[in-house]
Amino acid sequence: MEREFCVKISYSKARRGKLHTLNMLHGTPRDSFQKLSSYCNVVGESNPGTVTHIEVDSCNRFRYFFVAFGASIRGYMQYLRPVIYVDGSHLKGPYKGIVDAETNKSWKWFLSNLKDLIGDSEELVFVSDRKKSIQKAISQLFPSSRHGCCIWHMEKNLIQQYNNASVLFLFKRAATTFRVEDFERLMGQIRRVSERAHGYLERAGYSFWFRALFIGHRYNIMTNNNAESLNSMLKEARSLPITCLVEHIRSIMQKWFYERRVNAEECSTLLTPRMENELRTTFENGTRLRAHALTNNLTQVGISNDTDIVDLSEETCTCREFQLNHVPCVHASRAACFRGKTLYKLCSRYYSSDYWKGAYSETIYPVPREVDWVVPSLITCTPIFPPLVRRPPGRPPTRRKRSRYEYAWSTRKCTRCGRVSHNRTTCSNPRVSHAP
Structure with a gap:
């Protein structure tokens, strides 16, 4: 104001003017809660199959909100790997977050709505941090599913508690190795470096974070990076009123579906471009190995004493990478070439370009202007009040406070x-x- 208009104003007056302008643009946060049910009705009409749930308390004060777009539900159920990332995100508006806290009750409410959409099966895998409320809700609502840990969160805990570079290096190698004997060797090295760090990893449960001992199919997904990317994408939008926040998410999803649909339709290979490159690299590395037939199904692949046995009929290899990632390893690639079999048939269907196209074949449609909304009076007349929260005076912080360990590592x-x-x-x- 002083530089452009030569007007001196106080910091507090400038902030009040900014908040007033944002309220004119997006509406007040309080009114946004009342508008949410009408928005859900309209977005459901524009996008058939969309599921929304609003939870209020006995005084009609907002508690929880759940939304899943119809195109996302159908794309996931038919074409995507049954692996779900679960994580929390802190909001920055005047009424804090969408949920009161990451408690047993809030996670159970969210996951119960998710179960109504996708059901429970032995093929389903969840990846999350070690928050006990998440583990408890998953074990109660999805007893047939599998639950694995994000190794990045495990790494952060190791940094906070032990901050030993050698332990971190050995941990990442141990978590991502495919062979049990390699894991045991690396865990022995961790024990020699830090007995306390070894005890922490042991108490966490090896099958919870170690890839080779995990029960289920998590493919190559070892972290919650997708959820963290969504948190980063919502960095600025997390301060918006709730209805504007949901609309922002819908518009981003609309954009992503279009961009991925265009890219998928332009793909002319049998696998997605990334998997084509990985398969090509694996094939080139496999040409350096020797192959010998053992039986009609078994093939010995390797050099000198460093050999592995591949069973193409069962799609397994003694290195265990083939059956864990569901894409040929270097040994399986060499064995398939030796046996005259195509590599594409040994890859999971989830890596195919057809599944990529199917996942984003639908469209997420925009919501009409608010003046054009036609909403039943039963919805508009049902009050939804904002939750009761107490915020300290002054401007709320916009950046998360990092621990001293995060600063040192970053x-x-x-x-x-x-x-x-x-x-x-x-x-x-x-x-x-x-x-x-």
């Missing part, structure tokens, strides 16, 4: 490539040459 710089968050020991990036 500023670590690799001396090999110059990037942050890792060191030269774990670096896989191209080396950067420095001019004299």
Whole structure:
């Protein structure tokens, strides 16, 4: 204001003016709760199959909200791997978050609505952090499913409690290895470095975070990165009134569905581009190995004493990568070439371009202007009040406070490539040459 209009105003007056403008643009946060039920009615008419639930208390004060778009539900049920990322996200509006807290009750409410959509099966896998309320709700509502841990959250806990670079390096190798004997060797090294860190990993349950001992099919999904990406995408929108926040999510989903549908339709390969590249690399690496037939189904693949046995009929390999990732490893790739079989038939259908196209074949449609909404009076006349919260005076913080361990780890710089968050020991990036 001072630079552009030569008007001096106080900080508090500038903030009040900003909040007043935002209320003119988006409506007040209080009114947004009342508008939410009407919005759900309209978005359901525009997108058939969309499921919404609003939970209120005995005084009609807002508690929880659930939304799943029809196109997303049908795309997931038919074409996507049955793996679901679960994580929480903190909102920044004047009424705090959508739920009161990450409690047993809130997670059970959310997952019970999810179960009504997708059901329960032995093929279903959840990936989350180690929050006990999530584990408890999943075990109660999805007894047939499997539950694995995000190794990135395990890594953060190790940084907070032990902050030992050697332990972190060994942990990531142990969590992602495919062989049980390699895991046991690495865990022995962790025990020698830090007995306390080894005890923490043991108490967490090896099958909970170690890929090779996990019961179920989590494919190559070891982290909650997708959920973290969604949190990052909503960084600015999390301060919007609730109806505007949901509409922002719908518009982002509309954009993503269109972009992915266009990319999928342009794909001319049998697998998605990423999996085509991985399969090509695996095939090229497999050509360096020797193959020998053992039986009609078994093939020995390797060099010298470093060999593995591949069973193409059962789609397994003694290295265990084939059956865990559901895509041929280097040994299976060499065995298939030796036996004259195509690699594409050994890949999971979830990696195919047809499934990619099917997942995003539908459209998420926009919502009409608010002046054009036609909503039954029963919905508009039912009051929804904002939740009762108490916020401290002044401007609320917009950035999460990081612990001192997060600061130390995030500023670590690799001396090999110059990037942050890792060191030269774990670096896989191209080396950067420095001019004299």
